[in-house]
Amino acid sequence: MTTKPISSNIAESTEEVRELFRNAVLAREKAHCIYSGHKVGAAIRTNTGKIFSGCNVENSSYGGCICAERTAIVKAVSEVGFLEISDVLVVTDSRDPWPPCGMCLQVIGEFGKNPNIYFANVKGNFSLKKFIEIFSNPFRRGFLSSK
Secondary structure: OOOOOEEEEHHHOOHHHHHHHHHHHHHHOOOEOOOOOOOOEEEEEEOOOOEEEEEOEOOOOHHHOEOHHHHHHHHHHHHHOOOOEEEEEEEEOOOOOOOOOHHHHHHHHHHOOOOEEEEEEOOOEEEEEEHHHHOOOOOOOHHHHOO
16 A cells, blocks of 8 residues: 655755755755756665765766765764665755655665655755655565575
8 A cells, every 4th residue: 555645845844854855955065066967865774773875976986976865874884884775855956846756766675674765945845755665676685594
């Protein structure tokens, strides 16, 4: 069963969502986006309540680019080890908020069972979906042990 996406404004949301948004917006300002021109910020909340943020970092060898969501996750893992993600918020300057890309969703799936995924723009408009609604069949570590 899927839920309807919630579209709203950050100002009308909970303090927990506003805190993620503030962290993502601050991270977004540090983006290295000289190729696309799109600053992206992300913040994740772990199941312990700790927040980590990140920005997109582009590279002239496009394969070397890393999205904001993965930057936040890599920072979190490098600081605390394996963790479980409960919430992800990504913010862009686009009119319509962007969801995480497929590669980011795969990485989110490694560290979250079914986290809340918020995609927002800098004006504070956002949508909320559960991870499984966006990426219904991620590759999971259990596949590697089955023969």
